[in-house]
Amino acid sequence: MNELTTLEKRAMARISTADGHMLIVAADQRNSMKAVMQDAPDGPESISREELAQAKGDLVRHLASHGPAILLDPEVALPQLVDDGTLDASGTALVVGMDASGYETVDGLRHTRFSAGVTPRTVRDLGGDAAKMLWYLRPDRQGSDSDVVRGIRELVEACTAEGVLLIVEILLYRLEGETDEQYAERFPQLVADAARLSVEAGAKVLKLPYPGSAEACAAVTEAAAGVPWAVLSAGVDHSTFIGQVRTAVAHGASGAMAGRSLWKDALSVASAVREDLLTHRALPRLRELRAAVDRADATVGA
Template sequence: MTFRMTTAERRGYQQICGDNGFMMVVACDQRGGMRKVLSDTPEGQKAIGVDVLGKTKYDITSYLANKATCVLLDATCAVPGVIDEGILSRDTGLLIGLDDSGWDTDVNGYRKSIMTPGITARRVRELGGTGAKLMVYLRPDLPDANNHNVQIIRDCVADFAVEDVFLVVEILTYQVDGETDADYKAAFPDLIIGCARMALELGSKVLKLPYPGTPDACAKVSELCDGVPWAVLSAGVDHITFVGQVKTAMDNGASGVIAGRSLWKDCISMDRAVSKDRLENVASVRLHEIQAILDGYAEQH
């Protein structure tokens, strides 16, 4: 069964899409990942407070995301300040991340997603969000690995349905103990297809997924979605690699891009003057290249 958006959800979706009808969201809700970009050492990363992360996210918003259709931010460092301090453009949508940084593990070593306390559908609306993004980890081939995270999806989908607030569901998968790199790589396309299937069955209406690995896997995801939009995420690959992935995903039915580190990972610094320059002159060029690709697909339809 495919779940369709309500009018309010459709409006939220429209606001994270460009005039070309495709999603173009700059993701900077990372916390642990952003600390690793800003410092090479565990000690340095630990010393980076939420205030520094917040200012870094302000800079990404000011000099990069305001040129996109939407920004994805967290309520720990960046929201509501990005609105209250006039950083976010009035024409730029805002997705608020529900998931907290990192994960817990159960007795079997399976990942348990964790949520940012107090960020509900109603709170997203109060914070000025266009909608929200939920990220959970799944291993669709290992049913016992998923009970905790499936319940998170169920609860969030139900909460956002009651409040009629737009929700993007992001699914990541992961390598389990004892699984070789080769086995994981070989299984990855089917894992992403399985992740998409599970998320759709749980009522997700818009998906954010890693590049599924092959054109065929992208096409299978699109077939499963049956009109439910899905965006490809960058997973921190380099820009040239991501451009190729975007083209393949779009060729095979994707509905846009939600990208973070591939745009800005080498453009942020503890020196905000350096961040401003590189976000303006390096990251923005990358963004415009992806926007041009999406515009090209719009012209084909």
């Protein structure tokens, strides 16, 4: 197991429930958040940067303020939501997303980029309790000597030196020429192998896709070798995600990081409508998700 420093242990406690399980509202999306915002007069492209920042602020006020932590981006949300007191007033921990939107494809493999100018020191300067960086990985094509794994190792070391807890997010993807059936068959092993490579590179906290079954979750937990991992929602609906989280936590996962499964049908361009939807639709989901990560009985509906 890759041991946490004292500062990292404090950050881990900040992003976790009172029972010690990770629970983070993911709101670092940019284009995908625009895409699900309702009532946009001329489609997602008509939503301005300012309107997107306001929506992220409302997610802090009406949703994330009821949970341990929120994941925000430095391209739209930060430092504004810290400087204007929105986040401080909520008492919610801040996880700073370090990755830029989108990816580049080189020789059929996807590569993410850092948001411009964002470093571990930037995370601290923005008031972050922790950082998150996303990497795309195909462990059947990229091994311990790959650029991706070297990048994980270097950022873990840089964050540790800066006293910043790093959450390593891994996304898998279908290769060109690979059928849906082939990818689905390989997926559980890919998630486990990605966890193993990340831990070998020094990762101390993982954010991973649901690998598909109880057996696959147990295999991921074994591959993570004591490193805590949280399951991400990947845009599935809330009821599906709750089932995935319950299965994952029962087989070794340490929590969940949820974005669109919480709020994708609760964002409206009209702020009054948005507040109502976040309060009466998204918030009950967050409460149910907290019960799921804490393995408590939950009767709150979606």
